[in-house]
Amino acid sequence: IAGITQAPTSQILAAGRRMTLRCTQDMRHNAMYWYRQDLGLGLRLIHYSNTAGTTGKGEVPDGYSVSRANTDDFPLTLASAVPSQTSVYFCASSDGAESSYNSPLHFGNGTRLTVT
């Protein structure tokens, strides 16, 4: 089934450790995104990529970095995790460079990250 695969599904991480969340899509979508979901705050954009080789900062980028070496993969790295980064992380993609009426966001099933 076509879609977005995220790994791991959950992780407990000690503060100060480095962690990479993986995201792969097989829909050949141009744009990819990383969101974090926190209760009462909805989904907030961390970083995005309109096409392979380009990335941009979202609403809450501090402490995170991304790369987009090819169309399918969009890993998210926490260089030195802190407890405030405890959250559920969702990777998403959309067909066009910008989401439109005909190009909604497609989400993976998330990575639940706990930083202790």
Next chain:
Amino acid sequence: QQQVKQSPQSLIVQKGGISIINCAYENTAFDYFPWYQQFPGKGPALLIAIRPDVSEKKEGRFTISFNKSAKQFSLHIMDSQPGDSATYFCAASTGGFKTIFGAGTRLFVKA
């Protein structure tokens, strides 16, 4: 700074009843208003969406009502079913990385 305000935070509805979730936005540049449905352990999935040039869109039991002058839009779920129990997010967008989500509404439909 939240530009899309969603209410209520949680909602309990009897089976067969109408569920209503409201959202308000500030930025008049938004031109795409989707609703996403999320089940536990899953990612959000597009449920229904509307553009600001129409006042209502209906798909099955789900209807979006849109009031451009008031900068408000709402989701109505008719004949609510236990299977509709999920978290619902409204959103407003001018493009993919410019999508702003509401805080979410947890809906529970009692059998």
